[in-house]
Amino acid sequence: MISDDSGLLAAFVAQRMEMGETEWYFKPDMAQVKNAGSAKPRPAHVTPSAAAAARTGQEHPAVPEKDAGECARPDVSEEAIRAQSGLDELYGAVCGCTRCGLGSLRKKFVFGDGNPDADIMFIGEAPGADEDAQGLPFVGRAGQLLTRMIEAIKFTRREVYIGNILKCRPPGNRDPKADEIEMCEPILIRQIEIIKPAIICALGRIAGQTLLRTNSTLGALRGKVHDYHGVKLMVTYHPAALLRNPNWKPGAWEDLKFLRREYDGLEIV
Ligand code: URA
Numbered sequence: 346m347i348s349d350d351s352g353l354l355a356a357f358v359a360q361r362m363e364m365g366e367t368e369w370y371f372k373p374d375m376a377q378v379k380n381a382g383s384a385k386p387r388p389a390h391v392t393p394s395a396a397a398a399a400r401t402g403q404e405h406p407a408v409p410e411k412d413a414g415e416c417a418r419p420d421v422s423e424e425a426i427r428a429q430s431g432l433d434e435l436y437g438a439v440c441g442c443t444r445c446g447l448g449s450l451r452k453k454f455v456f457g458d459g460n461p462d463a464d465i466m467f468i469g470e471a472p473g474a475d476e477d478a479q480g481l482p483f484v485g486r487a488g489q490l491l492t493r494m495i496e497a498i499k500f501t502r503r504e505v506y507i508g509n510i511l512k513c514r515p516p517g518n519r520d521p522k523a524d525e526i527e528m529c530e531p532i533l534i535r536q537i538e539i540i541k542p543a544i545i546c547a548l549g550r551i552a553g554q555t556l557l558r559t560n561s562t563l564g565a566l567r568g569k570v571h572d573y574h575g576v577k578l579m580v581t582y583h584p585a586a587l588l589r590n591p592n593w594k595p596g597a598w599e600d601l602k603f604l605r606r607e608y609d610g611l612e613i614v
Contacts, residue, residue: 363493364598416441419448426531432461432539435532439512444528447513453480457508457536464613465500465604466542467491468533469583470551471511473518482507487585491548494584494597498605506540508533510555526555534574543611545576546604549583567600570607579604 418425421442429435440454455472458481467483475485483491492502511521511529521529537545547553550563556573557566557580566580581600582593 363490364497364594364601416454419443423531426535429535430539432457432536435535435539439532442512442528442532445513445522445525447511447515447525450516451513452477455480455482455509455512455514456532457506458482459502459506459508460504461506461540463504463506463540464543464611465505465608466537466540466545467495467505467507467548468545468552468556469507469509469548470555471509471518471521472514473585474514476509477514482509483584486588487583490584490588494601497598498601506536506542508536510552520551521555537574537576542576543613544604544607545573545578547573547578547580549586550580552583553580567596568603577607579607 415437418438418441421439421444425438426435429438436456440456442448442454451472453472453476455476459466469483472482473485473487475488476482482488491507495502495505510533511525512532513529515521515525545556547556547566550566553563553566554560556578557571559566563580563582567582569579571578571580579600581604582597587594587597
């Protein structure tokens with residue numbers, strides 16, 4: 346009965362409107378919507394921000410400050426990155442990184458956030474001002490839209506893992522430079538090796554082009570399954586771009602449904 350599901354219906358409509366849809370056709374009962382592919386339960390995440398979340402009960406607490414000793418290893422080597430076997434260890438090994446010039450400009454190192462056992466990883470380009478201030482990825486307006494995009498395909502933000510190619514904010518949010526990518530990408534690759542996601546969703550042209558080492562347009566990259574270090578990767582619009590161009594939301598919604606279908610088709614061990 347719809348009257349019993351008014352909250353659910355309102356959430357459904359709000360999500361679809363967010364993604365640019367304007368018409369819906371409902372069957373008499375809402376069972377289909379209710380059961381639409383909820384993701385398998387996952388353990389709560391255990392990254393530093395999760396520990397703080399457990400303490401504070403906040404969804405996005407500030408990352409606890411590591412003391413100077415813990416994050417005082419500026420000369421992070423690729424061997425040291427590869428040697429870390431868990432996300433917490435990796436974070437501890439790299440959070441003081443100054444391998445590129447951005448290390449000395451940052452307020453906070455933005456390692457990543459979410460479920461360390463996630464099947465799906467969302468990867469953006471680099472932290473912005475809000476992320477630099479809080480030490481967490483995608484916490485500004487674009488991040489709030491990303492949360493709603495994730496929820497539109499029946500996942501929660503805590504079930505997935507969210508990260509960036511660069512862990513430190515480029516000044517003025519300029520595009521990442523080649524040397525910064527070269528220095529920082531090994532951390533992302535190690536994160537992926539540890540998390541072992543089944544699918545990666547690259548957010549935006551720059552993330553897609555950078556990870557796939559291509560100059561192809563976003564239009565050419567969307568709607569396909571690519572390979573990144575042995576993991577399926579798809580590309581969609583960056584949520585910040587969707588905030589600037591809401592007319593792209595229907596396309597993003599198609600990409601999200603594509604992601605959900607790919608996920609549903611997987612045999613996840
Ligand atoms: N844009 C990104 O690409 N990453 C963030 O974390 C925030 C905004």
